Amino acid sequence: MKKKLPALILTVAGAILLAIHYLPFGKGDLDITIKQASYIMPAAYKVYANSDALNGEYYLFKMLMTNEGKNTISDAKVTYRIPNYVDWTDLETIPRIYPGQHVVVRCYPQFKDDIVNKMTQSQEKVEIRITYNGGQSIDEDFKFNLMGRNQFVYTDLPPEEIAGYPDMFRNDQLVGCFVTPQDPIIKYYTQQVQEKVMKGEEASVSGKPDDAVKFLMGVYAATYVSHMVYSGTEGIPQKLGDISSLVQSTRLPREVVTGNTGLCIELSLLYASILKAAGLHPVIFLIPGHAYPGILVNGQYYAIEATGIGGEGLGSRMSPADAFKAGMKELNEFVQNVQAGDNRYFFVDIDAMEAKGVIPMELKDDEFLRKKIDDIAASFGGGARSVPEEPGSSMEKNLASRNDGGGGGGGSESGMRKYGGIVSFDYPAGWKRFDYPAPSWPFLVSEIDSRDGSSGIDVINLNGFRSSGQAIEWLRRTMARSGRYMTYQYQNSNNGYDVYKGVTSSSAGSRQWEAVFRSSGSGIVGVSIGSSAFSEREGMVNQILSSIR
Amino acid sequence: MKKISLILLIGIGIMLNPVRAQELIKPQKLNVKYDLNGLGDAHIEASMTLDASQWDNYKKLIGNNPDILKRQMERTFPGYFLQNFNYKEDVMNRAWTLSFDALGLGKVNSRGHWQVDLNSKNPDITRISDHNYILTSNYSNGGTLMQEIDNINFPDATSDIKQDKDALGKAIFTYSSSDGGGYGSWLTLIFGGILFLAGLGLLLRPGKV
Known part of the structure; x- marks a missing residue:
């Protein structure tokens, strides 16, 4: 037994260590x-x-x-x-x-x-x-x-952490939760609008901007003929634990429809719900003290002033065409403010937020609310035709004027079309115009491309610059960061414009161009005309340049 | 690793050369270094060098409030507790560096292995050495193409580092660590095992006839 004692001690010691471990x-x-x-x-x-x-x-x-x-x-x-x-x-x-x-x-x-x-x-x-x-x-x-289901708290940051406007409205990224295209009541309302106001539509199928804008104006027409009214409320400041925030009671889209009233953000949520239910791409533009709905079609944004319905008690009401015109004007101001670096101006892309997990709530069908929709749809009787048309502001006229370049005047007899805005000039009628084609680059006001894509015109507005030389040098440096290398040469000054010629090269090829810049109230505006076959198109380039005013 | 969302700063010109998807775009680089310790915590250092116009814009946005970056990091890494923030600027080279500690980056999984979640599927991982890996990712941040280069350094006390996937198909690293055992360390397991087996061997050895 004595001989086994050391082995026993070793075994026990090992067992103790293993027990300590486990x-x-x-x-x-x-x-x-x-x-x-x-x-x-x-x-x-x-x-x-x-x-x-x-x-x-x-x-x-x-x-x-x-x-x-x-x-x-x-x-x-x-x-x-x-x-x-x-x-x-x-x-x-x-x-x-x-x-x-x-x-x-x-x-x-x-x-x-x-x-x-x-x-x-x-x-x-x-x-x-x-x-x-x-x-x-x-x-x-x-x-x-x-909170209650309608309560929207604007921020989740404590007061000492808030550095500016975006922090005060940090939760705006959650507004998509109030966009309810799958709500059976909203689906039913959308069907009624499509059937009785628009008399059928194909905006989501055709993918054409004109059809999408017609749809946008059709939704407005539906709220107009049902005598929906604008009603404003303000957020109430509340202290919620460490957070101090405005808390706003926000009606759901179904409540806006059946209650026949809404404030700007509520109307925007309703529009976004209907647009999405119809298969379109809704956005909501948020600016200080206001919100308005819009739509993204083929890379371009369109907006409408949904609160134009006003109400008899509030005085005037806008026709759909005027509401669209007002929305586009606001959109233009929106882009200018974004361009100026004002971070109080931003938009919520509902589809993009959904992809990030901002999913709307589940809402059940309700027979009583469907009945209310039926009552409201009864007022749609005359469709959009029951909306009073004002001279020069019908849907068709508005779309026609927008298609001509938005600057007034149709295509000229010589096959040219007029561009109007921060500058004006004529361009070939067959070319395709895109306004603000890249929202993240707001200085690019318009891009007009030839059908074969070999030539194009850029309209540029650069705020804060004092000279064309300063502006074009900034463009050269910023383009270099994105893989586009530009060389340019100042030519002369002519009729108040500084003329430059140059070449821009990238992995996609090279374009020779000629550009003119002049001072505006807030910076430098310019037009550049370029082509990968510049010498063949020089006559056309000169024709455009000579029409710039 | 989480894609870091930063306030940026970069205006882009497309004069006469509309953006086409197939074009080569030069991204803005963000370097992030993760130094893990044996207990699953990490010291993280993010740094970026900007050009003159970007730096001008950056300073306008950040101003005297570099704590905005701290908040952005807290939103980027909601899964960890962040502390010991330190911010430095090298103004002459238009560069900034933000460092902080992330507690709880690695944890022990149900199989008893240490695990670090990479929070992305099929990341582009390059093994530099047994304890050093590089992750490269490209993404758009407010219209700016970003290239984030994550440099992950595992401590010497780790071994058997493997790339794997979790139940949701997201990439993970699993590894063993000899740190952090206390009384229940791997040393007790190894010595305990040796002693136990040795003792058992002696006990069971047949005696001389």
Whole structure:
């Protein structure tokens, strides 16, 4: 037996070390830090539920667990519940937390669809339980504000963190949650508008801007003939935990239709819902104190002033054509403000936000609301024709004037068309014009391309520059960053314009061009005409240049 | 790794040369270095060099509030706790560097391996050495083409580093680490195993007749 004693000691020592490694001896000092949301908006419950939506930045809470003891903690299981809303739910089980190790657990709460029936704000409690080492546990809790379904809180930043306007309206990226194209009531309303106001349409099928604009004006006509009225409200400042924010009660699109009234953002949400239900690409333009809806077709934006319906009590009402004209004017101002670097001007692309996980709420069908839609649709009797037309402002005339280049006047007898705006000139009638073809490059006001794509005209507006030399040098440097290399030579000054000639090369080939620049009130405007077959088109280039005013 | 969303800054001219998808566009580079420790925390350093007009625009946007970058990082990395922010500018070279610690970047998975999530599918990963990997990604940020180069450095205490996928098909790194065991470290496992097996061997060895 004595001979076996050393072997026995070795075996026992080994067994003890293995037990220390595998078994959770000691208390294991688990420290918990919780970062919580101050409020949850039921309208955005699908965003809060999705860890991938908007990069996962909208969570209910995240928790830092730190093992501050000397022993490994095993099987740390985190569960939570929100009494009356979410039952005990497992979040995560962490097999091991080593001494000194940090582990982060995030909670994206899975509210049921009926959360969107919550009409008023309340304070709710989150209970968290962490069990570990096969029996030890820690309980934590905190309170948060569960808003009503119509309440929209503009920011999630505490006051001391807010540096400017975009921070105050940080949650604008969530407005897409109020765009409800799948709502059976909105689908039904859209069908009624398509059938009784537009008498059939093919905007989403044809993909033509004219059809899409007609659709936009058709939606306006529907709100016009049903005597929908504009009604404004303001957000109410509220303190929600660490957050101080404006909270606005926002009617859902179905409530706007059946209530026959809405403020600017509500009308914009309604338009976006109908446009999307019809298979189009809606956008909402947000500017200080106002919002208006728009549409993206073939890379171009169109807008309409939805609040033009006004109301008898408010005085005048705009015809659809005038509302469209007003919307396009606002869009032009929007682009100019973006160009000037005003970050209070931005737009929400509903499709793009949906791709990022901003998914609308689930809404159920409702016979009573369908009946109300039927009553409203009865007023559609005369269709868009029942909208009073004003001289020079019918849909057709408006579209015709827009097609001629937006600058007034149709194509001339010589086969040229007039461009009007910050500069005016004639260009070949067969060329295709695109206004603001690249919203992220707002200085490019228009691009006009020949049918074969070998030639083109750019209309450029560069605010803040004092000379054409300064402006063209800035263009050269910025183009170089995007792989386009430009060489140019100043030629002369003629009729108040500085004339330049040059060549721009990229991996797509080279274009020779001639450009003219002049001062405007706020900077430099210019027109450049270029072609990959410049010598063959020189006569045409000179014809365009000589018409510039 | 998460694509870092930054305030940018870059005006683009397309004079006489409309944008075509197939054209070669020179991206703006963002370098991000991740230095992991043996307990799954990381020191992250993001840096960028701008040209004169970009720098001018950047300064207009950031002003005296570089904490805007801190908030952007917190939104970029919601899965971790960030601390110890440090911001530096090299104004003569129009460059900035932001560094911070990210707690909880790596954690132990259900198989007992350390795991770091890359939060993207099929990333472009280049192995530089056993402990150093480069991820390259191109993406659009507010109309500007970005090239983000993530340099991931695993500590010497790690081994068996493998590229894998999680249940959702997103790329992950798994590895072993000899750090952070406390009393329950790998040393106790190895020595315990050796002692136990040695003792057992001696006990079971047949005695002399």
